[in-house]
Amino acid sequence: xSSASVDTxxxxxxxxxSERDKLKLVFDRLFMPVETFNEVKSDVALSLAxxxxxxxxxxLAPTLSRDETEVTEILRIVAERPQIPSVxxxxxxxxxxxxxxxxxxxxDNKAPKRITQLLPQYSSVLVFDSFDVLEMIADxxxxxxxxxxKFMKETRFRFARRRLEEAGLLG
Amino acid sequence: MAKRKDxxxxxxxxxxxxxxxxxxxxxxxxxxxxxxxxxxxxxxLELYVETGDLHLAARIAGMTVDEFNELRIKANIPVVI
Numbered sequence: 297x298s299s300a301s302v303d304t305x306x307x308x309x310x311x312x313x314s315e316r317d318k319l320k321l322v323f324d325r326l327f328m329p330v331e332t333f334n335e336v337k338s339d340v341a342l343s344l345a346x347x348x349x350x351x352x353x354x355x356l357a358p359t360l361s362r363d364e365t366e367v368t369e370i371l372r373i374v375a376e377r378p379q380i381p382s383v384x385x386x387x388x389x390x391x392x393x394x395x396x397x398x399x400x401x402x403x404d405n406k407a408p409k410r411i412t413q414l415l416p417q418y419s420s421v422l423v424f425d426s427f428d429v430l431e432m433i434a435d436x437x438x439x440x441x442x443x444x445x446k447f448m449k450e451t452r453f454r455f456a457r458r459r460l461e462e463a464g465l466l467g
Numbered sequence: 468m469a470k471r472k473d474x475x476x477x478x479x480x481x482x483x484x485x486x487x488x489x490x491x492x493x494x495x496x497x498x499x500x501x502x503x504x505x506x507x508x509x510x511x512l513e514l515y516v517e518t519g520d521l522h523l524a525a526r527i528a529g530m531t532v533d534e535f536n537e538l539r540i541k542a543n544i545p546v547v548i
Contacts, residue, residue: 304532305532305536308532309536309546335531335533338537341533381519381520381522382520383522384522405521406519406548410477425548426548427548448545451546452539452543452544452545453545453546453548454488454491454545455548456487456547457487
């Protein structure tokens, strides 16, 4: 089991998911940069963050000056490539933290995954979204179809047809 | 930089992903709710339906991504990944 870096989108989505504690089957600790945590405002997400912070399951990580430089560089690259959805510095701090610590990043923003697919210097960063994580949980003995169905209902998510087909969830 | 052919394949895949996601958001959005919103909020929700870009939409709405996420749930707009 490994640690992971987590961004705001992922935390706020999983805060709404009743099976959120199953994340602990896959990741033993979550790191979030302080700049990213400052974006968390809703009661439901702050409530979950407080519980996880108290148990040190969620740990706030400082940002280093070299992280700032790298975030600025990535913002420049993304601005030149309209195929990559926009991404804000708070999410990129989580991305850069994942790279620096050699751990996966958890996000439901498409941009980090596309950055790793497009730019060789970031291809080593593993980026997992909620569907990837649900599949990892299912690998620990849970029914993927039930997890996916519940996640979609509780968080107002839809998963792309291709991904459902690849996971054997469409006939 | 990835090889040219790889980039073209990626771009095609992303275009198809984005098209499917946009259709789902358009179909499932609560347009009555969206049309009742003040102009700035309405513009942000419409931008989210078209792009799925939470950061940009939140910026237009003058909200954090967390606050805008609450709004997109009220507007019944799914996140599609």
